[in-house]
Amino acid sequence: MSAFSDSLKKYIGMKSETEIACDPVEQGAVRRYAQAIMYEDPIFAKACENNERYGGPVAPPLFPTHLFRRPLGTEDPIQANARNPDFDGIVAATSSQGLPNIEPLNGYALLNGGSEIEFFRYALRGESVKLVSHYADIIEKETSKGPIVLVVTESEYRTGEGELLIRTRRTQIRRK
């Protein structure tokens, strides 16, 4: 096994702390999100018959998975990398799922490889969301386009009260 492989393996099983999204589920954020995904179901806008059993206006199904943003007062990676030609624009606070950066993959491009999603409950307006993740697997593969590394992350999103919202298992493709 190579030193590179060894350096990756130590991340498998690594867990995040419980992270609480810096903002609760807000009406304006839900509106922008629903408009951006072009899914303007009335259940996201106001109390209606179709969201009665959910308890009122809800956020789109995957909204909680995108609620982890950079809090005020933390370093601005866009400004910090304004002169870095290799900066890919990814904001770690919104994409890391609370997990540490995999240092051996610095400089590797990132593509979304796919997901497995289990959906249990909508997030309601005003609720907070918390997240726990771990690296489930890291796999090196040879492809026709060269070597790649698959990083598999499992995450659980819960309300601030602990109710399970969503489980995800995501695969990121990293390549030179």
Add this chain to the structure above:
Amino acid sequence: MALGKTPYFEDVAVGLELPGLEKGPLTTAHLMRWSAAMENWHKIHYDKPFAIEHDKLPGLLINGSLKQQFVMQLIADWAGPQGWPWKASFQFRAMNLVEETVRVWGRVTGKREAPDFGLIDIELGIINDAGKESTPGTAVVALPYKSGKPVPYPFVPPNL
């Protein structure tokens, strides 16, 4: 409460095609709006020189994170207010480039009975204008029985 547009488990046949979704053409404005909504700014979705010269991609890519929203919409809309879009699984096998129109499709492949509701197995995917499949996947939707109650909410997976 009325069942609304949720289909009953008994009325769904294997082979049934779900009502498809069409999104697009998806322009850089769409992709920027999505980046702003989720507050992430991966350049491969809006900075063409970076995408092509730095990351060696064929052009600006439609976000996988956006395409997965379309998959969830397909199954949530079909499940309706008394059903439940329990699971979705998909792989981004091919790239979709900016300016493409994508069509999300689904087809019933199986049915399973649980004590309080039924489960519908679905094959799904996303094709572009040229008919190329980029996002093959599967889903499981829970639907009520005609003689039963709405699918429980919050959803509790059955023991099968």
